[in-house]
Amino acid sequence: DKTIITYGTFDMFHIGHLKLLQRLKKLGTKLIVAVSTDEFNTIKRKKTLIPFEQRILIVENIKCVDMVIAEHNWEQKANDIVKHNVDIFAMGDDWRGEFDFLKEYCEVLYLPRTQNISSTKMKTDLHEF
Ligand code: C2G
Numbered sequence: 734d735k736t737i738i739t740y741g742t743f744d745m746f747h748i749g750h751l752k753l754l755q756r757l758k759k760l761g762t763k764l765i766v767a768v769s770t771d772e773f774n775t776i777k778r779k780k781t782l783i784p785f786e787q788r789i790l791i792v793e794n795i796k797c798v799d800m801v802i803a804e805h806n807w808e809q810k811a812n813d814i815v816k817h818n819v820d821i822f823a824m825g826d827d828w829r830g831e832f833d834f835l836k837e838y839c840e841v842l843y844l845p846r847t848q849n850i851s852s853t854k855m856k857t858d859l860h861e862f
Pocket of ligand 1: 739740741742743744749750753769779804807823824825826827828845846847848849850851
């Protein structure tokens with residue numbers, strides 16, 4: 734029974750997020766999702782529409798998600814992995830290679846992103862109505 738962890742903003746939760754989380758849950762028995770706080774998104778230079786309190790509540794209520802934690806900074810991942818006895822760290826492959834340093838703590842996986850959906854695309858598509 735493996736524990737998996739993944740990190741993200743999950744703004745305007747969409748099918749790309751859901752398919753990633755569902756694929757990750759299939760890899761083990763416990764899926765932990767770390768959701769970026771609004772302050773950390775500022776550091777990530779990532780604008781969000783939906784505030785952290787709502788983004789984390791939505792993710793927490795996704796059926797395949799067992800536990801949510803806040804992502805406050807770039808540095809917390811190794812601690813989170815040790816603290817929660819994580820076996821697999823996984824992200825979409827837009828992050829391929831970026832977190833290979835975590836291989837000393839657990840397995841590191843990058844899964845293919847779901848094509849043709851993103852919060853950015855949703856915002857631009859909306860303007861066409
Ligand atoms: N994702 C996906 N398919 C999409 C869009 C997103 O598989 N069409 C995945 C991303 O690859 C990521 C996760 O969904 O693994 C969350 O995406 P974002 O909310 O955009 O996460 P990001 O802002 O990249 O934050 O420390 C890591 C960062 O917090 C990651």
